[in-house]
Amino acid sequence: MAFGFFSGELLLLCAVACALRDSKNTWQQSSRLPQVPTEVECKAHSLFLSVDIPASGREPRFEAIDATGAYPVTESYGAQCGYTYSVQPMLGRVDLRASYFSCHTGNQNDEVFTFMFGVFVMDESGKESFFNVSKTCSVPPLSPRVVTCEENYMEVSVRTDLPCPTAGSIKEDFSAALAVAQSSAVEAWQVMLQQEGQQSEVMSIEDAATLGYFIMVTPGRLVFRTTFGQRHASVKMVDGSAAEVIQATVFFRRNWMVVMVDLVAACSLDKGSFDGYRLHWRTPPVRTPLVVGPSLRREYIGMGVDGEVVDERAVKDRGYYVTVGKEAVGSSISSAAGSGIRKHDAVRQMATPPVPRPRFSVNRESVRGYSVAVGKETVGSSFSSAAGTGIHKHNVDRQMATPPVPRPPFSVNQTTLEERVFQVFLGNIPSDVELVSVELNGQEISVSTAAQMGYSITRVSEGKDTFAYIIRVPFDDQFVVKQYTSAGFEYSLEIKWTLNIRPQMEAYYHYSSVSALIVDALPPVFDSMCTDSGISFMKDHQQYDYLWDIAIGSYTLTPQLASERGYILTNDSTTLKLAVPLFTIGYVYEDITLQQFYGTFELLARNAKTLEIEQSSAKRCLFQTTELLVCSTEGVMSVVADITKVVPSADPARTTLLDINCRPQETDETRVLFSFGLNTCGTRFQIDQQYVTYENEIIFHEMYSTDSRPVITRDAAYRMTMRCIYPVRDTESLFVDRKFRAETPGIGQIKDPVKVFPQMLKPMQTVTKPSFWGSVARKPAEHARVGQWSAPLDKYAQ
Numbered sequence: 001m002a003f004g005f006f007s008g009e010l011l012l013l014c015a016v017a018c019a020l021r022d023s024k025n026t027w028q029q030s031s032r033l034p035q036v037p038t039e040v041e042c043k044a045h046s047l048f049l050s051v052d053i054p055a056s057g058r059e060p061r062f063e064a065i066d067a068t069g070a071y072p073v074t075e076s077y078g079a080q081c082g083y084t085y086s087v088q089p090m091l092g093r094v095d096l097r098a099s100y101f102s103c104h105t106g107n108q109n110d111e112v113f114t115f116m117f118g119v120f121v122m123d124e125s126g127k128e129s130f131f132n133v134s135k136t137c138s139v140p141p142l143s144p145r146v147v148t149c150e151e152n153y154m155e156v157s158v159r160t161d162l163p164c165p166t167a168g169s170i171k172e173d174f175s176a177a178l179a180v181a182q183s184s185a186v187e188a189w190q191v192m193l194q195q196e197g198q199q200s201e202v203m204s205i206e207d208a209a210t211l212g213y214f215i216m217v218t219p220g221r222l223v224f225r226t227t228f229g230q231r232h233a234s235v236k237m238v239d240g241s242a243a244e245v246i247q248a249t250v251f252f253r254r255n256w257m258v259v260m261v262d263l264v265a266a267c268s269l270d271k272g273s274f275d276g277y278r279l280h281w282r283t284p285p286v287r288t289p290l291v292v293g294p295s296l297r298r299e300y301i302g303m304g305v306d307g308e309v310v311d312e313r314a315v316k317d318r319g320y321y322v323t324v325g326k327e328a329v330g331s332s333i334s335s336a337a338g339s340g341i342r343k344h345d346a347v348r349q350m351a352t353p354p355v356p357r358p359r360f361s362v363n364r365e366s367v368r369g370y371s372v373a374v375g376k377e378t379v380g381s382s383f384s385s386a387a388g389t390g391i392h393k394h395n396v397d398r399q400m401a402t403p404p405v406p407r408p409p410f411s412v413n414q415t416t417l418e419e420r421v422f423q424v425f426l427g428n429i430p431s432d433v434e435l436v437s438v439e440l441n442g443q444e445i446s447v448s449t450a451a452q453m454g455y456s457i458t459r460v461s462e463g464k465d466t467f468a469y470i471i472r473v474p475f476d477d478q479f480v481v482k483q484y485t486s487a488g489f490e491y492s493l494e495i496k497w498t499l500n501i502r503p504q505m506e507a508y509y510h511y512s513s514v515s516a517l518i519v520d521a522l523p524p525v526f527d528s529m530c531t532d533s534g535i536s537f538m539k540d541h542q543q544y545d546y547l548w549d550i551a552i553g554s555y556t557l558t559p560q561l562a563s564e565r566g567y568i569l570t571n572d573s574t575t576l577k578l579a580v581p582l583f584t585i586g587y588v589y590e591d592i593t594l595q596q597f598y599g600t601f602e603l604l605a606r607n608a609k610t611l612e613i614e615q616s617s618a619k620r621c622l623f624q625t626t627e628l629l630v631c632s633t634e635g636v637m638s639v640v641a642d643i644t645k646v647v648p649s650a651d652p653a654r655t656t657l658l659d660i661n662c663r664p665q666e667t668d669e670t671r672v673l674f675s676f677g678l679n680t681c682g683t684r685f686q687i688d689q690q691y692v693t694y695e696n697e698i699i700f701h702e703m704y705s706t707d708s709r710p711v712i713t714r715d716a717a718y719r720m721t722m723r724c725i726y727p728v729r730d731t732e733s734l735f736v737d738r739k740f741r742a743e744t745p746g747i748g749q750i751k752d753p754v755k756v757f758p759q760m761l762k763p764m765q766t767v768t769k770p771s772f773w774g775s776v777a778r779k780p781a782e783h784a785r786v787g788q789w790s791a792p793l794d795k796y797a798q
Contacts, residue, residue: 036060036121037093042137044309045148045395047115049096049133050088056124059087060094063118065132066104070118079152079227080214086151086399092503097397099148100139101157101216101223110220113137142221143393149267149283150397154246155225156263160217191215193232194247201232205250215250224248224263235269241282241328242269272400278321278332279400303331409497411512420475422493424512427468432502435459435469439496440479471495475516482547484607484614488519489544523548523605523615526578530621534581535601537617541574548614550576551604552586553744578603582623588745589630592638594666594673597625627671629748631694631724635740637683638675639722639750643700645670646753647718655700658682672698678724678740687728694724694746700753723749 039050051060063070064083073083073096081103086095098105098115106114113136120130144159191208194200205215212230216223226233226246233246245266252259268283303309303320315322323330412425429435435457437446450457456472473480473493481492492515500507524545526537550557557578562569565586568579580586580601588600598620605615630638643650652667657674662681666673676683678694686693698720724746 036119036131038119038133040133040135042135042139043097045100045139045146046397047098047100047113047135047137049098049117049135050093051096051119051121052093053087054121054123056122056126058122061120062096063120064098064102064104065116065118066106068104071104073117075152080212080225082150082153082155082225084150084152084397090401097150099150099155100137101155101218101221101225107218110142110218111139113139146393146395147265148395148397149265151399153225153227154244154265154267155223156265157221157223158261158263159220160222160259160261189215190251192249192251194249195232196234208248213248222250222261222263224250224265226265228267236266243267243283244269268396272398274402276405278334279402280330280332281398281400282328282330283396305333409499409510411495411497411510413512413514414470415514415516417516417518420518422471422473422475422480422491422514422516424471424473424493424495424514425468426470426497426510426512427462427466429462429467429469429499431465431467433467433499434502435497436500436507437498438471439494439498440473440477441481441492441494443479444496444498469497475518482607482609484523484547485517488517488522489547491516491518518544524550524617525605525615526603526617528617528619530619531579534579534584535599535619535621537578537580537603537619539576541576547608548605549608549611551606551613552602553604556606557603583628589628589632589638592625592628592630592640592673592675594625594640594668594671596622597628599623629722629750631726631746631748633742633745635678635742636675637678637694637696637722637724638673639698640671640673641698641720641750642670643672643698643718643720643753647700650700650718652700655698657696657698658684660699674698690728691725692728694726695721697721698753718753720753721751725749 036054037052039048041048049062053059062073062083062085064073064081065071071077071081073081073085075085077083078085082099083102084095084097086097088095096117098117100113101107102115104116106112108114114134115137116132116134118130118132120128122128142157142159146157148155148157189205190202191205191213192200192202193208193213203211208215211232213224213226213232226248228244230246233244236243236245243266246264248263250261250263252261268281270282272279272281274280303315303322305318305320310318310320319334321330321332407428407430409426409428412427414423414425415421416423426435435447437444438450438455438457439445445453445455447457456470458470460468460470462468475482475491479493483490483492492513495512495514497510497512498507499510522542522544524539524542526539528538529536552561555561557569559569559571561567562578566581566584568577568581570577582599586601588602590598590600600618600620602616602618604613605617606613625640627642628638628640630636632638643652643655652664652670652672655667655672656663657676659680659682662674662676664672664674676696678685681696683694683696685695700718700720725748726742726746727744
């Protein structure tokens with residue numbers, strides 16, 4: 001009598017046990033067919049079925065369907081029958097992998113496999129509906145021995161060409177096997193479970209199924225499957241890596257011999273590791289007790305992702321690595337490889353106090369169906385002729401995921417000053433992330449709108465799975481902040497990038513801040529010159545003149561303003577000239593005497609956007625005094641008048657103001673100089689809703705001469721009226737603190753002397769200190785207006 005011996009290894013296969021006790025359901029077609037994205041594909045050693053998680057968020061469930069009914073694929077039933085159910089939250093879907101030797105799968109000569117599943121989904125209202133999925137897979141001839149390590153079970157399949165056992169033949173065949181194997185009597189096929197250091201246990205396949213060991217016979221193969229962690233399994237350390245080993249031997253009779261099929265599975269328990277760049281995983285090589293026979297040599301080692309093993313060239317091109325040692329086979333895959341699954345999540349960082357900080361993307365890499373296929377061919381095989389060649393195939397499926405890996409974007413300022421354009425580079429953007437908008441100094445613009453507005457935003461490739469964005473914004477753009485500093489002109493731009501992670505469209509942000517200093521962009525400075533009639537200013541045009549406004553006080557210099565105030569403005573393509581006649585609006589007068597005084601005129605360069613003053617061009621000139629009237633912002637009226645023009649015999653030294661105690665500060669033969677506060681010297685005032693008018697008079701008497709001596713008569717007096725007019729809005733706090741205060745100089749008016757008889761005198765309200773209670777008189781518009789701030793008496797007197 002001869003013995004046949006078969007040995008098996010790991011593969012992702014599902015065996016139909018001889019004793020499965022899960023109940024079946026009656027299959028019925030749903031009246032509503034949900035529209036759920038589904039992917040079905042035949043892989044190297046399993047069927048792959050993927051279904052998107054519906055909007056309700058409830059995970060789909062599956063039922064395996066055959067001629068006998070529908071069977072729910074639960075966690076325990078799936079491990080028994082060769083189904084692996086896994087949720088992919090990173091992609092929002094559920095995957096089901098079914099071994100070609102799974103339960104309820106049609107099998108034609110171990111070459112054509114037919115699957116049918118019912119897929120149940122629940123909508124947001126809680127109603128469940130389902131649809132069916134069917135697929136037929138044709139596979140090339142399988143290796144004589146195939147071992148599969150799945151996530152939830154181990155499976156061994158051996159080519160035997162065995163007939164499917166019947167109740168009658170099992171007893172007859174095993175009686176012979178019992179005698180040969182010198183075992184105890186049994187009634188059917190027997191399974192012997194061996195554990196190192198422990199006594200072997202022999203049991204029926206029904207009892208084995210009760211313990212979680214399942215055996216099935218296909219048209220040409222014997223399949224054994226079990227879950228991890230069985231009590232007959234042992235854990236062995238192989239080069240620092242743990243592997244779980246289960247040893248099972250099936251006895252049966254075949255014609256004139258008793259056959260012992262050695263079904264041994266060994267699967268690595270290594271969960272993988274990540275070094276920051278690559279995923280690593282190790283598994284033991286095929287060794288005793290997985291194979292029997294001293295003459296073994298390695299035929300090939302393959303590796304792949306998503307259940308497909310690729311050739312050596314593809315392994316190299318994709319950046320996969322496989323290393324083979326005496327004690328372990330190591331494999332690794334780069335997290336930047338094109339295969340696998342990636343998902344990016346946004347992580348918010350907070351500071352104290354809690355102010356939102358830039359958020360960055362976190363990448364989590366998952367490799368699904370990460371396969372290492374090891375093939376070996378024996379020389380001088382110890383197998384029987386029924387086994388065919390001694391080629392063993394060892395398939396391992398592991399799904400590994402990296403921990404969250406920060407992938408923060410970064411920005412680089414690529415601006416060149418010569419172009420006068422900001423160019424900002426935003427890098428390290430994953431392929432499943434897209435830019436949706438940019439915010440330029442607080443103004444948010446979508447990418448499409450930015451293109452319409454003329455901004456250049458370009459997406460460029462950085463590597464195999466990384467992109468970058470480049471934005472260009474001109475210095476003179478409306479959103480760019482421009483500011484003059486002591487070192488030059490500074491342009492600044494704050495950019496907030498808004499990026500969305502697909503497909504969940506989760507937003508995260510990155511902030512970039514760039515600035516550029518242009519040393520030749522300085523505010524304009526005028527050359528100035530004193531003339532007999534005023535002050536002249538001149539400057540050549542520069543490239544960046546548009547960044548500033550030229551102002552006189554709070555008023556921008558324009559052709560209209562120049563015309564209204566009497567300035568002479570000339571502006572051609574190369575030069576700006578401004579002639580400011582003396583006594584026009586804008587002068588400030590100081591150190592006034594009968595001989596001379598100083599006049600100052602100032603041009604201001606203001607930031608055109610912020611209106612901040614950034615440069616001043618002031619000129620102070622000495623002028624000869626003839627006649628003038630000055631109304632200052634401090635509330636002082638200064639007047640130089642020639643009183644002999646009308647009354648040649650008048651004596652300047654004998655003149656007074658309304659208060660006869662107020663005499664001139666300085667006199668000569670014809671002129672007087674008075675300088676006094678508006679709340680002194682008997683000054684009168686009038687006020688209405690728009691203006692407040694202060695008025696005083698220079699009083700002098702005509703002198704008559706006789707033979708003996710001059711005679712002064714006071715029967716008639718000559719009076720020269722002087723007024724200073726201020727807008728009420730500039731002096732509304734005038735009487736609050738008893739101190740005069742005006743924002744701008746007043747308007748000066750003067751009249752030629754007139755002879756006034758005593759009975760004609762009707763004095764206005766006279767004040768010796770500020771008072772708000774004055775009588776209302778004519779509006780200032782009724783008086784001849786002789787100029788603002790100051791008036792030359794010889795030119796404007798009336």
